[in-house]
Each structure stands twice: as structure tokens, then as C-alpha cells.
Amino acid sequence: MAKEPIDTSSISFTALYTGHCWAANGLSAEPFRTRLGAFYYHSLSPFEAVGKKLFGGNIRTFLLQRHHLIDHLVRNAIEQEGVTQVLEIACGLTPRGYRFTREYPQLDYLEADLPDMAERKEKLLAELPDRSDRLRVMPINAFAEEGELSVEHVAGTLDPEKPVLVITEGLVNYFDLETISGFWKHMRSVLQRFPKAIYLTDNYPLYHDHPFYRTMTVLRRMLGSVSRSRVTFHFGSDDEATEYMQGLGYDAVRVHNPRDYYDRLPIPHSRGNPFVRIIEARVV
Numbered sequence: 001m002a003k004e005p006i007d008t009s010s011i012s013f014t015a016l017y018t019g020h021c022w023a024a025n026g027l028s029a030e031p032f033r034t035r036l037g038a039f040y041y042h043s044l045s046p047f048e049a050v051g052k053k054l055f056g057g058n059i060r061t062f063l064l065q066r067h068h069l070i071d072h073l074v075r076n077a078i079e080q081e082g083v084t085q086v087l088e089i090a091c092g093l094t095p096r097g098y099r100f101t102r103e104y105p106q107l108d109y110l111e112a113d114l115p116d117m118a119e120r121k122e123k124l125l126a127e128l129p130d131r132s133d134r135l136r137v138m139p140i141n142a143f144a145e146e147g148e149l150s151v152e153h154v155a156g157t158l159d160p161e162k163p164v165l166v167i168t169e170g171l172v173n174y175f176d177l178e179t180i181s182g183f184w185k186h187m188r189s190v191l192q193r194f195p196k197a198i199y200l201t202d203n204y205p206l207y208h209d210h211p212f213y214r215t216m217t218v219l220r221r222m223l224g225s226v227s228r229s230r231v232t233f234h235f236g237s238d239d240e241a242t243e244y245m246q247g248l249g250y251d252a253v254r255v256h257n258p259r260d261y262y263d264r265l266p267i268p269h270s271r272g273n274p275f276v277r278i279i280e281a282r283v284v
């Protein structure tokens with residue numbers, strides 16, 4: 001019998017908040033809005049306004065930066081590198097699979113999340129008359145080492161002869177580095193079986209000299225306590241992130257700073273150095 005993976009379902013409610021954020025900012029479709037998501041989103045509005053004024057950026061700033069930047073990198077992989085299959089782990093209520101399968105007729109998109117969230121997503125997608133049959137949803141647990149919920153099993157339903165792109169957005173910083181590294185290592189061994197694999201994830205480094213170091217530390221504790229998880233900033237710099245992922249065996253690693261895309265993408269600007277990064281780690 002498969003070993004029980006850790007239960008991280010206390011994090012799932014955060015997908016309602018981010019799902020509403022994408023919908024409220026024109027990146028989604030009506031069914032992705034939930035009443036609870038709207039409630040969380042609007043409850044935080046006063047704090048968001050204060051954050052924007054005091055710090056020149058807030059949660060919505062980095063959520064939109066990460067979402068647009070991941071979209072951009074996925075688009076590049078499809079258009080310039082011929083990627084035709086995407087696996088999005090911890091998909092929550094993201095509209096990305098829905099948007100991209102409508103835009104790219106050659107694309108197969110597999111969304112995966114914990115069983116309850118996967119079921120919820122499947123029901124939601126069933127309400128969309130223009131949902132593509134190339135968009136599938138499967139249950140997964142990023143920490144399952146074997147069995148039906150494992151990355152190995154889910155990725156096993158993809159075409160092993162073709163390149164693959166894997167995304168995690170809004171997942172990795174809910175775990176300490178040791179825990180999430182278990183997932184990163186396991187995933188790397190699975191990705192090795194494809195002719196080429198690109199992994200994209202958002203990550204929140206915390207520079208020790210960052211002007212909002214203390215504020216971010218408070219935010220981390222608050223989010224950790226409401227989601228009952230070990231929210232952690234993993235790296236002190238982009239170089240540290242690159243070296244770490246290479247140390248886990250990823251072949252080519254790049255860290256993308258939203259600031260370098262201000263002239264190309266419709267993303268909000270941060271005052272100073274943005275707080276979020278997108279790590280692109282390849283297995284070739």
C-alpha cells in the first residue's frame with residue numbers, strides 16, 4: 001500500500017483568493033469567481049491600499065507580476081520551443097489552462113491539485129461551454145512518493161516522447177526548504193524521462209538588506225498561521241536560488257525578475273526591487 005503523503009489541504013482556501021484576483025483583473029472567466037474568494041479579496045482591500053501607499057506595492061502587485069510573467073514564459077515555450085504539453089501542479093482556480101487551450105489548438109494542458117480542489121476545478125470547468133477537451137484535471141499530492149496521487153503517476157499520463165513544461169504557482173513558499181526540496185528532487189527524476197522539460201515556479205526570496213524585511217517577516221508569520229503551514233522565504237539572493245536548483249540536478253536555471261519585463265508586460269511596477277521571482281529550471 002502507498003505511504004500516506006503529508007496533508008497540506010489547509011492551504012487550499014488560498015486558491016479562492018488568488019482565483020478571485022485573476023478574475024477581478026480581467027485574466028479569467030466568470031465561473032472562476034467564488035463568493036468566498038470575493039470575500040477574502042475585498043476584506044484585504046484596505047490593507048492593500050495602505051501597502052501600496054506605504055511600500056509602493058502590495059500582495060496584488062506581486063500576484064499580478066508572477067501570473068503575467070509565467071504566462072509570458074509559457075507563451076515563449078509554446079511559440080518558440082514547440083512545447084505542446086503543460087502540467088500545472090497546485091492549479092487551484094487558475095484560468096491559465098482554460099485560456100491557453102483556447103488560444104493554442106496544439107496544446108494539451110493537464111491541471112492537478114489535491115483531490116478536493118481537483119474535484120472543485122473539474123466542476124467549475126464543466127460550467128464553461130468553451131472548455132477544450134485538451135484541458136484535463138487530475139488529483140495529485142506534490143509530496144506523494146508513490147501511488148495514484150504521485151507526480152510520477154500524473155506525469156505518466158503525458159506523452160513521454162514530447163517536451164513538457166511544468167508549472168507550480170503559489171505553492172513552494174508554503175513549505176520549508178527541506179520539505180519542498182523533496183518535491184523538487186522527485187519531480188526532477190520524473191522530468192528526466194522527457195526529451196526536454198522546463199519547470200517554472202514563483203519564489204519569494206528575502207534579501208537580508210531588503211527595506212521591507214521586517215514587514216515581509218510579519219506577513220510570512222500571518223500567512224503561515226492562517227494556512228497552518230511553514231511559510232518560508234527560501235533564498236537570500238537570485239544567485240543562491242540558481243545554485244540551489246543546480247545542486248538538485250536541474251541543468252539550466254534562470255531567475256526572472258519582473259522588473260526586467262516592465263517594458264514588455266502589462267504588470268504593475270513595484271517601488272524598488274520586486275519581491276517575487278520566477279525560477280526557470282530545465283532538465284535536458
Ligand SMILES: C[S@@+](CC[C@H](N)C(=O)[O-])C[C@H]1O[C@@H](n2cnc3c(N)ncnc32)[C@H](O)[C@@H]1O
Pocket residue numbers: 008009011012013014015018019089090091092093094112113114117140141142143168169170171
Ligand atoms: C495559493 S493557491 C495557488 C493556486 C493557483 N496556482 C493560483 O496561483 O491561483 C495554493 C494551491 O496549492 C494547492 N496545494 C496545497 N498543497 C498541495 C499539495 N501537497 N500538492 C498539490 N497541490 C497542493 C492548494 O490546494 C491550492 O490550490
